[in-house]
Amino acid sequence: MNLVLLGPPGSGKGTQGALLTQRTGWLRISTGDLLREAVKQGTELGRRAQGFMDRGELVPDEVILGLLEEVLSRPEAQRGVVMDGFPRTVAQAEKVDQVLAARGQRVDRVLFFEVPEAELLRRVLGRSQAENRSDDTPEAFRRRLAVYREQTAPLVDYYRKRGVLAEIDGTGTVEQILQRIERQLNL
Numbered sequence: 001m002n003l004v005l006l007g008p009p010g011s012g013k014g015t016q017g018a019l020l021t022q023r024t025g026w027l028r029i030s031t032g033d034l035l036r037e038a039v040k041q042g043t044e045l046g047r048r049a050q051g052f053m054d055r056g057e058l059v060p061d062e063v064i065l066g067l068l069e070e071v072l073s074r075p076e077a078q079r080g081v082v083m084d085g086f087p088r089t090v091a092q093a094e095k096v097d098q099v100l101a102a103r104g105q106r107v108d109r110v111l112f113f114e115v116p117e118a119e120l121l122r123r124v125l126g127r128s129q130a131e132n133r134s135d136d137t138p139e140a141f142r143r144r145l146a147v148y149r150e151q152t153a154p155l156v157d158y159y160r161k162r163g164v165l166a167e168i169d170g171t172g173t174v175e176q177i178l179q180r181i182e183r184q185l186n187l
């Protein structure tokens with residue numbers, strides 16, 4: 001199963017992705033986590049990514065496409081992955097398709113998390129104290145939301161046209177949302 005979690009910042013992708021992998025044993029890959037780790041370790045990737053991340057902008061595709069190829073080609077990813085926070089652009093979606101197609105796989109399902117904007121803002125500003133993410137300031141969050149609308153939201157149509165998109169009501173409790181997902185995936 002290759003599953004994409006798609007939705008605006010703060011829509012619950014990370015939380016639900018973690019719960020889903022606990023229950024199913026599927027491998028979750030989060031490019032956000034990989035990039036934050038690279039920043040912490042001070043690697044070349046981290047140095048190239050940090051400024052974009054702090055401003056709430058996307059790290060350029062020329063940096064991300066190689067990372068996607070590398071992580072999706074790892075042996076532990078061969079049986080399928082839960083993609084959390086990527087693809088974020090059409091170019092990234094095409095890259096994912098290409099890497100999966102090379103081994104006879106495809107994106108099987110895309111969960112699109114729908115949450116009203118006021119609720120997103122409330123959640124993310126609450127998260128900044130708890131997790132101390134440098135990109136959860138109001139300015140960076142607004143920028144991330146605008147970037148999402150411009151660059152990532154087109155993927156909703158990209159996947160809907162293929163008939164793999166499932167819309168998930170992302171409001172309510174964590175447990176309610178998880179149940180909706182499990183129903184969608186027949187788990």
Ligand code: AMP
Nearest residue numbers: 031032052053057058059064085086088
């Ligand atoms: P996330 O944890 O998914 O919200 O990602 C945090 C930040 O990391 C984003 O605001 C981007 O700056 C960067 N990032 C994470 N994943 C990607 C990606 N697939 N493409 C470009 N930038 C990304």
